[in-house]
Amino acid sequence: DAGVIQSPRHEVTEMGQEVTLRCKPISGHNSLFWYRQTMMRGLELLIYFNNNVPIDDSGMPEDRFSAKMPNASFSTLKIQPSEPRDSAVYFCASSPFGGMNTEAFFGQGTRLTVV
């Protein structure tokens, strides 16, 4: 299994530009999570999906952030317009749905720098 695949690995963009991060979960996993990691705030849950349906987006910081999961094998996190404070590492993770001790598997992350 290839694991969770994220692209791009690195992204440098100018303030005001649109940024789209992509994620391919592990095949057969029903849950998908988007996290953001910074030194100041640690790993924050932004949004998660079960069976392609958004369940909780209360962690999405602002309306500038949006996430979609059009099918079981693909999800996007979009920031429009981007700001320097959005600079962080964005992780996607997937998990089989259900089971209290179910592990989440992370992608390698996208390191976003907004200048």
Add this chain to the structure above:
Amino acid sequence: RKEVEQDPGPFNVPEGATVAFNCTYSNSASQSFFWYRQDCRKEPKLLMSVYSSGNEDGRFTAQLNRASQYISLLIRDSKLSDSATYLCVVKNQAGTALIFGKGTTLSVSS
């Protein structure tokens, strides 16, 4: 109060030392607990689940105290390769998502 709190460290210990990390969580209804490990500039990976009766995996021992809402991780006979950030993780009340602490950094030196 943050949902999951950890001492950020860093913990600097020599090889062979025993080191313990602690974590507290705010939601008494939480049912599942984990320790994840994150190496520098890498993604978090599951180290071990934490069970109510406590559990051990080689040099690693995890314990849970539900009354105090407290989780611990003990590492015996530290190795250089144990140097990493250790993340305390609690499943949310619905049991659907993982909530992470900010992590405790361990540096093991020779």
